[in-house]
Amino acid sequence: MPELPEVETIRLGLQKYLVGKTIEAVDVRLKRIFTGNPQEIIGAKIRNVDRFGKGLVINLDNGYSIAAHIKLTGQFIYRGPEVSKVSKVSKKVGGELPNKFTHVIFKLKATDAFLYYNDIRQFGWVKIVKSDKLKEISFFKDLGPEPMFGEIRDKQQETRRLTLEKFEKIVKSSNTAIKVLIMDQKKIGGIGNIYANDGLFDSKIDPRRKAKTLSGSEIKNLYSSILKVLKKGLENGGASELNYVNALGQEGKYQLHFLAYAQDGKPCVRCKTKMQKITLGGRGTYFCSSCQK
DNA sequence: AGTCGCCTGGTA
């Protein structure tokens, strides 16, 4: 599912192709997922693309921003002269664009340049807001610090970063199951079910453990495992489980490297014990009952 | 803290 590495991959693609382009028209085909007045952004130029946890923000040069959350099945796909022939477009895109899953079309000033927002299950949202009111969107307002990567975020963003010290405080003060805690976007931004399962597996911690029972070294291990699996996810262009594709409609490869996620019934890669699946916090939870303690 | 609802496509 789209988590931090997937959304970051999309952000990098959008940043590459959208910056400097002017929005010429906005066609909202599914009003339910859209808020704000499209007229506010007509003629505005795209300045940069940012990401907050699993949320995307396209900043414009007229004081407005396009904020979006793709939830489970949303896709932002660019088509334009630079990418007229895109190789390996995923079937997950649903065919020629626009298609029946395309809910918003941004026409950009360049011959035949478009940004399509697709979403099969329609859980995601797109909002037009004044840039200085972004933090009034509850998702952004309540978002916890993020395990970001040094190479993609500069020092100005330090307040947004989940440091080891912040992570220790969060873990030590919670009585929730550790997996549920690290997926709580209000506590930590960006981790979803795939990277939570894989991070816990990598650090050999049982997902059911109450957070405050983790020792100092277990917390450190979990912190570095989370960074490790997120980084591996990003290096692989994300995991194309469900309908995730990048900004050109291509699939990622992290699903080929899952450690624990969706591995139930298969032998543990460390000790060969059969991997378990349980439900925790209402979500599929995968782990090795032998080496995760 | 736990459960439901939002949706649809893919699968058992």
Added chain:
DNA sequence: TACCAGGCGACT
């Protein structure tokens, strides 16, 4: 044809 996938907000 019923059920499952899971991010997040709302509700209990």
